[in-house]
Amino acid sequence: MHELSIVASIVDTVTESVAAYPGARVVEVRLRVGALASVIEDSLQFCYGIATEGTPLEGSRLVVNILPVVVHCAACAADVELEGLQSFRCPCCGEPCSDLRQGRELEIEAIEIDEVEEAV
Amino acid sequence: MTTRIVELRKGILKKNDELAAGLRANYSAAGVLVLNLVSSPGTGKTEFLEVTLREMKARGARVAALVGDLETDNDARRLAASGAPVRQINTHGICHLDAEMIGKHLDGWEGVALDGLDYLFIENVGNLVCPSSYDLGEGIRVALLSVTEGEDKPLKYPTLFNSADAAVITKMDLAGPCGFNRELALHNINEIRPGIRIFETSAKTGTGIDEWLAYLAEERASRSA
Ligand SMILES: Nc1nc2c(ncn2[C@@H]2O[C@H](COP(=O)(O)OP(=O)(O)OP(=O)(O)O)[C@@H](O)[C@H]2O)c(=O)[nH]1
Ligand SMILES: [Mg+2]
Ligand SMILES: [Zn+2]
Numbered sequence: 001m002h003e004l005s006i007v008a009s010i011v012d013t014v015t016e017s018v019a020a021y022p023g024a025r026v027v028e029v030r031l032r033v034g035a036l037a038s039v040i041e042d043s044l045q046f047c048y049g050i051a052t053e054g055t056p057l058e059g060s061r062l063v064v065n066i067l068p069v070v071v072h073c074a075a076c077a078a079d080v081e082l083e084g085l086q087s088f089r090c091p092c093c094g095e096p097c098s099d100l101r102q103g104r105e106l107e108i109e110a111i112e113i114d115e116v117e118e119a120v
Numbered sequence: 121m122t123t124r125i126v127e128l129r130k131g132i133l134k135k136n137d138e139l140a141a142g143l144r145a146n147y148s149a150a151g152v153l154v155l156n157l158v159s160s161p162g163t164g165k166t167e168f169l170e171v172t173l174r175e176m177k178a179r180g181a182r183v184a185a186l187v188g189d190l191e192t193d194n195d196a197r198r199l200a201a202s203g204a205p206v207r208q209i210n211t212h213g214i215c216h217l218d219a220e221m222i223g224k225h226l227d228g229w230e231g232v233a234l235d236g237l238d239y240l241f242i243e244n245v246g247n248l249v250c251p252s253s254y255d256l257g258e259g260i261r262v263a264l265l266s267v268t269e270g271e272d273k274p275l276k277y278p279t280l281f282n283s284a285d286a287a288v289i290t291k292m293d294l295a296g297p298c299g300f301n302r303e304l305a306l307h308n309i310n311e312i313r314p315g316i317r318i319f320e321t322s323a324k325t326g327t328g329i330d331e332w333l334a335y336l337a338e339e340r341a342s343r344s345a
């Protein structure tokens with residue numbers, strides 16, 4: 001379980017990024033997480049609530065977009081999506097595929113913030 | 121109040137990835153092949169490394185090992201019996217090694233400099249989940265699986281086996297008594313990581329060790345060519 005250190009890293013990065021928008025409140029943090037990234041969404045959500053307390057992220061939503069595994073199939077000369085994680089074979093032709101093109105991502109895609117209007 | 125979407129596109133483990141890239145460059149400049157050994161607790165990483173270090177030393181290779189452990193230095197003491205330099209990394213409850221820990225323990229390692237080594241072995245903390253996310257800058261990641269822990273381990277932990285460059289089956293001397301289904305284990309590893317090199321070994325009898333040592337020598341030669 002390293003979800004807590006992942007969340008701590010999210011808090012650091014987002015806190016740094018919102019410093020450019022003084023007074024802004026973080027509403028949502030969107031992640032892109034590959035199916036092979038070995039993080040569990042429930043644990044992330046659980047840690048998120050705790051780790052964001054007292055930070056600019058407190059009260060914000062964590063949205064986790066899981067990306068399927070994509071491999072390159074040499075036989076089909078195409079990138080193909082795997083249906084699960086139990087067999088790294090092309091779903092079209094059955095060839096074993098070891099050329100991973102997507103699935104290990106673990107990144108903050110974007111954040112949504114509410115900005116206070118500047119007084120005129 | 122206005123709502124704004126700020127695109128970040130930032131890797132969450134970016135700090136580790138950057139440190140690992142720095143380590144990788146150092147290893148390559150020093151001509152040292154680095155291996156990261158990952159498996160469940162008790163698969164036989166330490167036992168396998170003991171034999172590997174001993175045999176490599178006997179063949180004149182310059183070897184050293186870093187060993188991660190939650191609390192004890194038992195594994196480091198076992199490995200040091202080979203005569204190779206060994207340094208313990210106590211993670212104090214953290215379930216994996218990361219690039220920062222490796223960097224810190226390489227710095228100021230008395231009597232050991234990367235450019236005086238041919239191979240550096242890193243025994244990760246026994247865990248099948250977390251170590252797979254943390255790049256240590258290694259050249260080869262080795263996933264180990266013992267005959268006693270079930271042929272379906274690769275299917276249960278696809279991330280770890282998929283991110284490995286080589287697989288080692290340990291405790292082959294127990295294959296008979298355990299009713300180990302060799303074909304099934306090889307099949308499952310190949311389903312998760314097609315084409316991976318697989319070594320069937322026993323640290324107790326020495327089975328498969330020569331083949332493993334030959335692989336290491338080949339890999340090192342091909343990388344420094
Ligand atoms: N029969 C047999 N037993 C082995 C072999 N390799 C290791 N063992 C035994 O398995 C147990 C665990 O081995 P270790 O080498 O300590 O395992 P490890 O993977 O380093 O364990 P952790 O560091 O705790 O994750 C010990 O009792 C070893 O003696 C082998 O090849 N054959
Ligand atoms: Mg050990
Ligand atoms: Zn195909």
